[in-house]
Amino acid sequence: MLVQQQPPLHLTYCLNIHPGESWAENFRGIHQHALEVKNRVCPDRPFGLGLRLGRAAADALAAPARRHHLRDFLRDHGLYVFTINGFPYGQFHGGPVKERVYSPDWRTPERLHYTNLLADILADLLPEGMPGSISTVPGSWKPWIRHESDLKSMTASLTACAQYLAGIRTREGADIALALEPEPGCFLDVPSEAVRFFREHLFPGGAEVQRHVGICMDACHVAVQFEQPAAVLAQLLAAGIRVPKVQLSSALEADGSASALKDFSEPVYLHQVRARAANGAMTSWTDLPLALASGKLEKAGMVRVHFHMPLYMSDVGEGLRTTSSAMDDAFFRRLKSGECPHLEIETYTFDVLPDKPPNVVDHIVRELEWVLQRV
Template sequence: MKTSLGHLTYCSNIHPGEKWPEHFQILQDNLPAIRQHLAPDQPFALGLRLAHEASLDLSSPERLLEFKNWLRDNNLYVFTMNGFPYGGFHNTHVKDQVHAPDWTTTERTEYSKRLFSILAQLLPEGMDGGVSTSPLSYRFWWNSDEKLKEAIQQATLNVIEVVDYLIEIRKETGKVLHLDIEPEPDGVLENSVEFVNWYRDVLLPMGVPYLQEKHGFPAPHAKEAILNHIRLCFDVCHVAVAFEEPEDVLNRLDTVGIKVGKIQISSAIKLDLQENQSQKINAIRTFDEPVYLHQVVAKKVDGSLEKFKDLPEAISQWTEDSSDEWRVHFHVPLFIDTYGELQSTQNEIVKTLSLQKQLPFTNHLEIETYTWGVLPSDMQKPIGDSIIRELEWVIQTIKGDK
């Protein structure tokens, strides 16, 4: 839906369904009622997540036409898609495999191009559209600096291939589509510093000459094409876990002229360990579950940061008075700021939306809370009600009621 800060939606990765028919059925069961509750008199947006299999299904002209007609009939529209998880994302052991296949592979490249082909046909006229994606690869799959450098080079070549594809889509349709790369803890690009460094020192030096040769662009035109088509996915949870300040992230992007494709509105768990440490460590144990990675970044007493691949590792290595604060990569509900002994990084969302209000840096806002099924049982609610509560909280925050 349209808000004063841009188009607001929620990401359908909250729903299971790796094949299109089952995912579409869940959307049909939920979206009309959510729209009727929140925006009965205006178009309502959907942030569409398509797994690889679902993207193949929806590439069928008949199925795509059926979906477009359903969107029209229900006053719904799609402006952003989530292309990060390629395969199974629910009821399976995801962990680091959320990055697979990574950007070093043809599979990831072709999947992303397929999503853009679908989005180009769904996107309303006059809007730009984005597909969020992984931060190139998972850092710990590469066991030497040399292997990591080779992986980054190959991944960057594949990203440039997608830029080339998006240039052609723009020529054919006039629509500006962008790949929104999402830094994540333990990704090859895990924070805004690494993202900007890669963009400036690898992507632009490789991409500008490629586009000059391929399209005959002058260097400034080639750079502008890359800046238009490759953007940052500003995931508030990930920024918070990295202990980055939202304003610093935006200032860092500005040094190169990088755009933000979308804000993923999400919240992490925070542990203030300056008191009641053992009680809080016991409380975070209830969030240790086997599906997703829950990377932990600990701010030590001396102010330095210590990183852990997953929650069990952080818990097992915890010692009394070793850290002042933990931030845990666990996408918890936005509308809750305390969980007994624990807190959330909800205030980072408030800060980010305040910056968006002062000087808009994107037109796309997408709620991404996908861990409902693995939350402690006392936090689980019917999915439609939970989505409505998330959206209502963001709308109230935008209006300044929070």
Template sequence: MRLRHPGGRALHLSYCTNVHPAEDLDGIVEQLDTYAVPIRARLGAETLGLGLWLAAPVAAALAADPALLAGFRRELDARELEVVTLNGFPYRSFQDPVVKHAVYHPDWTTPERLAYTLDLANVLAALLPDDAARGSISTLPLAWRDPWDEEMSRLAMSRLDELATGLAAVESATGRVIRVAFEPEPGCVVETTDQAVRALSGVDTDRLGICLDLAHLACAWERPADALRRYAEAGLPIVKVQVSAALESDDPETLREYVEPRFLHQTRNAAGDDADDLDEAFERKLPGPWRVHYHVPLHVAPEAPLATTAPVLREALAELVGGPEPLCDHFDVETYTWGVLPPALRPQTPDQLAAGIADELDFARAEMRDLGVKA
């Protein structure tokens, strides 16, 4: 959806399609009709923004075939759907029965990760609306933290130099600016704001920057104002914001029904204790309160003592769009965990999932409206 900041700048609000499992072009087009078109209708939106996820094979196929890519653009246009941002974090198989640590591979030490991201950049340059200022691609924060050493760090930095050169080539060939945003996440080489600043020192900040995931920020127990000030001081742009909320509870026992086998749910407490998954946090008896990397529907307030980090989301949005100029213009609602919610909360039909995503987008739009943004 297109929004307008009081300062005049266009803001883009979308939902991330990594919640859907399709990994071939026919399946992706089918999911547009199953989910995106009904979501747009429910919101009464003239155009619906998609934070599109393309698995590596389909990204490579589109990047290699201009006719195929043009046809896909026509499919989007025919449904009044637009794409200014891609999620390039999962490489493939993101909705498999078990994902866990596989989502971090290949990492930024590998040529595969570089090739995938540049394929996405070429695809996005062709999909961008003609009047969009720029495109963005979110990606993993270099790698999972273990193993990691100086040689791997050196190799990753070399890949980022190649990435910036490749993005410059895309701009030269197409006239479109594509930026890549590294997404700090619990358990990774880059988890905190300070780690991001250290790791990305010296990169090409015209083309590379930060994807600020608001659930991840909350799980690090960081305050949005402090994080954004630190990024500004370091000269690292906020290229993209993932509008997300994590689980929180003063009574960890209430979180047991959220243990599930597909995704990692890194758990942190206010004292700095950590576990790499929710079941591990129970085994180690981490003292509460806990914040859990479990993206939950934005608009749903769970029954106490369960809570979400929606207050952190609100604080962050106030910092990001509440000033005279916005600090970012790409906002993507990324709740990929609808299919692993406890059974009583889980959508049972495509219509129910479409309704839930529409409610999340409506929630995010309303929060931004309260800050003076015009829909």
């Protein structure tokens, strides 16, 4: 929904909270849940959607007839699409995902072709004159990048995608930005790595890359790294990197309370862990089960876990809390400046929360209201 007229600022929630891989399942999530959210949050105004389309759903929407049907549905129900989560290519619910969420990565033609298809779909759905965004894998999972050829392949694919997006803008007038989403343990991990990669590898590709490739800043990922969201936004924008999309979510935080964290150790998603000692020394684990098995959490200092927590929750109990307070007044002032036009709430972990709220729509509405109170 449009939460600020000038400069324009759009807010939504990511539909990846609703399980489903096929387009039929995705559409059911819109019909059964997103419509109810709209009717409760902004019944008299258009409500924007943050689609999550894996490869199977994107292939289905490649058919013009299905897109035509979707456009009619959006128009008839006061909905519009302005952003797509193009990060997970394959299965994202109902079974182990872990590191597979990064595959295929930006070294591969599969990732490029899939993302170009998402751009075609978005260009067909975007309201006239409204910019679009697609969030994506931050290059790759860091352990997979071993050779200079890997770096060159990623750069070439991202440059090719920028050129494809420039072609869409020329032919159809749709201005779409690809937004790499840094994440702990990935090729683009901390903000300084993103700045270096853009300056040394992407920006030499020319104006089309600078216009069409940027960063999706995820507030949960930033918090896990013990960074401040407002400072990260300032760092990226000062480096000339676009931030077309910001994902709003909190991380899980504890003071070495390993016993309480056990409830959040689950087999579906990757929950990277970072710990900061009193002297500033950092310790990292690839996943929460590994951190728990190490026996070192109790003395590691402050611990943060990549587990997307509800925005409205601050105290989790049993010595656990969230990082929601890191999204402070300075952060929201920056968002209202219009430099980051798309805001998307992302709490895809709803189904694996130890004590999840009983109703997903109630949960989504509470998260949207939390943001609306601040913007």
